[in-house]
Amino acid sequence: MDVPLIELQKVTKNYGSHAVLRGVDLRVRPGSVVAIIGPSGCGKSTLLRCMNFLERPDAGQLFFRGRVLGEGAEILRAHRARVGMVFQRFHLFPHLNVLDNLLLAPRVVRGEGREEAARSAHILLEKVGLSAMAGAWPESLSGGQQQRVAIARCLMMEPELLLFDEPTSALDPELVGEVLGVIRDLAEEGRSMCIVTHEMSFAREVASEVVMLDQGVVIEQGPPAQVLGNPQHARTRTFLKRVLEHSRE
Amino acid sequence: MLSVFLGFALASPCPTGTLTVGTDATFPPFSSKVGDQYSGYEIELGQQVATRLGCGITWVNSSFDGIFPALLSGKYDAVIASVTITDERRQSMLFSVPYMEAGQAIVQRIGDPTIPDIAGLGGKRVGVGLNTTGQYLLEPHPEVILVKYPAVDLTLSDLRAGRLDAVVGDRPVFAYMLQQSFPDLSLGTAALNSEQWGIVFAPERRDLKEAVDVALSGMVADGSLRALEEKYLGTAAATEGAASTHFRLDRLVVSLPMLALGARWTLFLSISSFLCALPMALLLAVARGSRLVLLRLPAAAWVELLRGTPLLVQVFFLYFVLPGFGISLPDATTAILALSINASAYISEILRAALGSIDAGQSEAAAALGLSRFQVLRYVLVPQAFRRALPPLTNEAIALIKESSLVSVMGMTELTRTGQELASRYADPLSIWPGVALTYFVMTLPLARLSAWMERRLSVGIRRAGD
Numbered sequence: 179m180d181v182p183l184i185e186l187q188k189v190t191k192n193y194g195s196h197a198v199l200r201g202v203d204l205r206v207r208p209g210s211v212v213a214i215i216g217p218s219g220c221g222k223s224t225l226l227r228c229m230n231f232l233e234r235p236d237a238g239q240l241f242f243r244g245r246v247l248g249e250g251a252e253i254l255r256a257h258r259a260r261v262g263m264v265f266q267r268f269h270l271f272p273h274l275n276v277l278d279n280l281l282l283a284p285r286v287v288r289g290e291g292r293e294e295a296a297r298s299a300h301i302l303l304e305k306v307g308l309s310a311m312a313g314a315w316p317e318s319l320s321g322g323q324q325q326r327v328a329i330a331r332c333l334m335m336e337p338e339l340l341l342f343d344e345p346t347s348a349l350d351p352e353l354v355g356e357v358l359g360v361i362r363d364l365a366e367e368g369r370s371m372c373i374v375t376h377e378m379s380f381a382r383e384v385a386s387e388v389v390m391l392d393q394g395v396v397i398e399q400g401p402p403a404q405v406l407g408n409p410q411h412a413r414t415r416t417f418l419k420r421v422l423e424h425s426r427e
Numbered sequence: 428m429l430s431v432f433l434g435f436a437l438a439s440p441c442p443t444g445t446l447t448v449g450t451d452a453t454f455p456p457f458s459s460k461v462g463d464q465y466s467g468y469e470i471e472l473g474q475q476v477a478t479r480l481g482c483g484i485t486w487v488n489s490s491f492d493g494i495f496p497a498l499l500s501g502k503y504d505a506v507i508a509s510v511t512i513t514d515e516r517r518q519s520m521l522f523s524v525p526y527m528e529a530g531q532a533i534v535q536r537i538g539d540p541t542i543p544d545i546a547g548l549g550g551k552r553v554g555v556g557l558n559t560t561g562q563y564l565l566e567p568h569p570e571v572i573l574v575k576y577p578a579v580d581l582t583l584s585d586l587r588a589g590r591l592d593a594v595v596g597d598r599p600v601f602a603y604m605l606q607q608s609f610p611d612l613s614l615g616t617a618a619l620n621s622e623q624w625g626i627v628f629a630p631e632r633r634d635l636k637e638a639v640d641v642a643l644s645g646m647v648a649d650g651s652l653r654a655l656e657e658k659y660l661g662t663a664a665a666t667e668g669a670a671s672t673h674f675r676l677d678r679l680v681v682s683l684p685m686l687a688l689g690a691r692w693t694l695f696l697s698i699s700s701f702l703c704a705l706p707m708a709l710l711l712a713v714a715r716g717s718r719l720v721l722l723r724l725p726a727a728a729w730v731e732l733l734r735g736t737p738l739l740v741q742v743f744f745l746y747f748v749l750p751g752f753g754i755s756l757p758d759a760t761t762a763i764l765a766l767s768i769n770a771s772a773y774i775s776e777i778l779r780a781a782l783g784s785i786d787a788g789q790s791e792a793a794a795a796l797g798l799s800r801f802q803v804l805r806y807v808l809v810p811q812a813f814r815r816a817l818p819p820l821t822n823e824a825i826a827l828i829k830e831s832s833l834v835s836v837m838g839m840t841e842l843t844r845t846g847q848e849l850a851s852r853y854a855d856p857l858s859i860w861p862g863v864a865l866t867y868f869v870m871t872l873p874l875a876r877l878s879a880w881m882e883r884r885l886s887v888g889i890r891r892a893g894d
Contacts, residue, residue: 230795232791232794232795251799251800255797255798255799256797258794258795258796258797259796259797261795262795262796263792263795265788265791265792267788269786269788269789269791269792270792271789271792271793271807271811272811273810273811273814282793282796282798282806282807283793283796283797283798286798286802286806287796287797287798287802328792331796332795332796335796335797
């Protein structure tokens with residue numbers, strides 16, 4: 179049995195008196211794709227953000243490659259550089275063009291030279307289908323293009339784990355496909371990923387494991403065919419039914 | 428014999444060979460200045476006294492209301508600025524023997540019923556120069572409505588305009604100004620009091636005072652003081668041209684090179700101050716947004732203190748109070764320090780607002796890529812904040828150009844001070860001040876255009892490149 183890439187043990191997080199995560203256990207094995215689903219407000223985004231310490235858990239432990247993650251700004255930064263994150267609302271840097279958005283982190287964090295970093299950047303832009311857009315400003319791109327740039331930007335740091343926080347929720351429906359396509363390609367390369375998503379058919383197709391979160395706890399997890407096809411828990415069934423009805427409208 | 432000689436040499440009134448003397452060069456015909464050239468009765472008097480002492484002389488121009496604090500903080504050896512000898516001033520400073528018999532007189536519009544004495548001023552609006560003996564003379568008379576002015580030529584303009592009923596001030600100064608530019612005003616014949624002018628020293632300079640007394644007595648004895656009076660105050664005294672009661676373009680044109688020199692100082696002071704203020708403001712803005720109370724509180728206190736006190740008071744503090752603690756900086760440095768410290772408070776609020784307006788997702792995205800807190804600020808937040816802050820920063824830069832006029836109290840001959848000097852030299856505010864206003868406008872206009880251009884360029888760059 180291989181060591182999990184990342185493992186959360188009894189992670190809790192409160193916002194004031196409101197308990198968002200109430201003791202979550204989660205393991206992501208190398209090369210696996212974990213889809214995190216659940217009703218809005220169930221804590222899925224918070225859970226994802228705890229994995230790279232954008233949110234600091236109130237209690238519980240986080241292991242990366244079997245080693246507990248320590249305290250301190252240095253350790254945190256090193257961890258974040260190994261874990262890439264793609265946001266719902268892209269968050270490209272509007273004062274930098276597409277190429278410079280990609281170059282910033284390698285140059286500043288790893289001290290790479292511009293030439294060297296630019297070579298990788300062009301390869302990655304090619305990969306997300308935007309090699310013609312290197313000189314464009316984020317503002318001039320469509321949402322789908324911006325999200326693909328954001329994915330390329332995050333890949334520049336060669337992360338060992340990718341976190342996607344509802345990567346298609348802010349997109350117009352006709353642009354969802356191009357972003358999911360890129361994520362699907364990454365999954366096929368064998369990259370380790372955690373995806374918070376409402377795209378059930380995509381989760382069924384790409385994920386190796388689905389985790390159902392409700393009211394801050396994991397209520398069900400397993401292969402997609404099991405969790406999505408034959409849910410054991412009543413709340414999972416209700417949730418899936420509601421999502422299905424919504425997508426039929 | 429040798430020891431007597433040595434003793435004399437040691438007691439030289441000017442150990443450095445030069446006396447530094449403060450004057451207010453807005454008092455023709457006693458002291459005025461065009462460019463770097465001082466002239467007038469008191470300038471020549473000072474030169475003759477210095478020569479008799481075997482010293483050189485360096486003039487420092489200061490506005491009258493700041494001249495005594497500067498003397499007492501050791502910036503000058505002496506002050507020659509039409510200073511009336513009073514008991515009150517004697518308590519804190521030393522005076523030479525008098526060199527001028529002067530008294531206060533009343534100025535009125537020609538045609539108004541004559542006011543012969545102080546009693547007649549009851550219930551009237553009367554203009555005086557700030558901290559002049561005219562003010563002191565009238566203050567014990569609460570029935571007189573006193574209006575105080577930073578420069579005496581302004582009292583005459585207001586009298587002419589009907590905002591004052593009368594003006595009280597030094598007879599010799601007003602005699603000259605009326606002859607120059609106010610033919611519609613008249614000087615009362617009766618002297619309200621008897622006054623004498625003397626050279627002023629700090630209390631610890633008794634040696635210098637005594638040497639100057641000897642020199643002045645010598646000038647009385649050989650008639651050279653009398654000759655000076657005749658030259659500057661006699662009937663044959665030269666005037667700066669015909670009296671004027673209306674705007675005179677020729678006078679403005681003649682003044683333009685002077686105004687340009689003043690404008691150069693104004694630009695130097697405001698640009699340097701702005702450049703110094705920016706990094707300070709950035710540090711303050713970041714400190715105020717910090718999680719550490721130890722950074723946040725001092726920064727907040729700094730900003731509130733500077734916003735909550737007048738710039739003029741801050742200038743006074745740096746210029747007059749610091750030397751008391753043994754910290755003495757060159758005037759230009761003090762001016763830039765005062766202006767930039769003050770501006771830093773306002774600019775930091777602009778930057779703080781701009782930083783706060785940036786989506787939290789920007790910091791999160793940068794942090795998620797592994798950037799440190801400093802790198803997030805340096806590469807992501809600050810560049811965006813500066814773009815957003817450009818319009819209010821331009822406002823601040825324009826305000827700074829205009830506020831820099833406040834350092835004229837330290838005798839910095841920037842644009843406003845140049846205007847004051849020229850207006851009183853020609854006793855002609857009507858022709859000079861429009862020129863000053865125009866010069867300020869010419870300086871601020873390009874700034875507004877530059878900012879508009881930068882804004883346009885930044886936003887066009889963003890939109891154009893992707894199409």
